[in-house]
Amino acid sequence: MSLTGPAATLLAATVPDVITFVLCAIVVLSGAVGVITSRHAVHAALSLVGTLFGVAVLFIEQHAYFLAAVQVIVYAGAIVVLFLFVIMFLGVDRRENIATEPLKGQRPLALLFVAFSLAGVLALAAAANWVTGAHKVAGSTGAGHHTDTFLLGKSIFTTYLWAFEITAGLLVIAVVGAVVLARRPSRAHDAPEPLVASSAGRDVGGPGAPAASDAPKVTAGTGAGPGAGAATTGRGSPTPTGKVHEPSGVGP
């Protein structure tokens, strides 16, 4: 492996590798730009899927087949679905106003800071020949005829066994924490759900309106509205579909 220069490695690579890398880079970067610039949270999540798939293909390109599969399954299959679930749960028709910046001059400052950091990192990496260090410390990747899955499993269950056990504990803690966070307090049954009032009032008023005071009006209004309750779920579940653009029960 000769680390002469980036252009030399690009010229020495085969044509399918170059095409794959360029296409994946375009997909990854355009997905990332889409996550940043889309004002709809759902569109941001879909752009994130593009980025994750591009990174998975780049994993395959670098012979990390197991990690590519795990990337697709865990990220695109679980994490993005979780994102979409929460977005739908909180209301899909939320359209963020990203044209105005709440802090004056914060965006140019952030762009300047990130650009400076990126230039610094790239300059340092180029000055340091990008990759230096000892080879095959924790185990070889291409030893003999073993697949990367075999080697990864061997590494995890021998070298990093303790970290793997701690990971199991971390997952249990995360599950317990999610359940505790998502659990309603028991006295929330007789109180009107503030989610309906909040989803109706977020586009109209400022954030200062107390949610509990106007909640009964909104639930009563939606229940009496044309075809609101009886068609779907009876009990006014907090999905804000169709009830958001109804400004009658919002103003206190």
Added chain:
Amino acid sequence: MSIGPAWYLALAAVLFALGGIGVLVRRNVLVMFMCIELMLNAANLSFVTFSRVLGDIGGQSLVFFVLVVAAAEVVVGLGIVVAIFRRRANTTADDLHEMRG
């Protein structure tokens, strides 16, 4: 012969920078979480590249652990977002000043 590591590392750096811009600029908590995922993916891409170039399986093992930690982080973070939304009715980071006891 595959493409050299410089291109992969530069791509990972740009991806990390884009994620950082998103975290700094956006106000929606969910989109900020997605940008954190972008940054984690950039780190993962760097790890896999180093693993390939150095012939070391440890980079791929670390990517595995990063995936697990990212999953746990997203679960807890989205639980917090839902819990906040239940009280505050929006997911804008500027309005989250309630943590004063």
